[in-house]
Amino acid sequence: GESVGLHLPTLSVQEGDNSIINCAYSNSASDYFIWYKQESGKGPQFIIDIRSNMDKRQGQRVTVLLNKTVKHLSLQIAATQPGDSAVYFCAETPFDGSARQLTFGSGTQLTVLP
């Protein structure tokens, strides 16, 4: 499948500041996007998703923005906390008529500084 990439491999933010993690995707057929959080030695956890008929979706302290024109996805975390330190992956999937398979980006390591 086509790759999903991230602009920055690492991001450091001060506790309490807002974090923005970016993701570029290349498969124009993708219609569903998901952000996952992965803590060290654990499996990815679902954070938030968005479908291609939307450009913004908000959750608790997190917002995902989708810009289909430039194939760009971002995750915004408000008032970043130490517990937010993890690797964040974006994933995309088109529906090809048989099954959905996720294509993952390489991840961004978010470090929250005290």
Added chain:
Amino acid sequence: DGGITQSPKYLFRKEGQNVTLSCEQNLNHDAMYWYRQDPGQGLRLIYYSQIVNDFQKGDIAEGYSVSREKKESFPLTVTSAQKNPTAFYLCASSIDRDSAGYTFGSGTRLTVV
């Protein structure tokens, strides 16, 4: 609690040895997946199964084999043909093949010694 369980958490394999990683789910999900994760990289799909007794190769299936005899179980065998098996292996499941809402297990770290 419903969930997906992988075992063991850590596994050591000698050169030329086959090993099997366990993945069990009690979520009543039809679809199950195996991913490989290398340091600093994203997840790459090894095999997936949309329904019992059916499975398909993913992007990096060479050197791996799977079975899906029961809905709840999707074991992955890393064979001696896999030349670089040291990695973190993640199993996931979803309600059905049309769903991208994956639930992941906690992973198995395989090391060749």
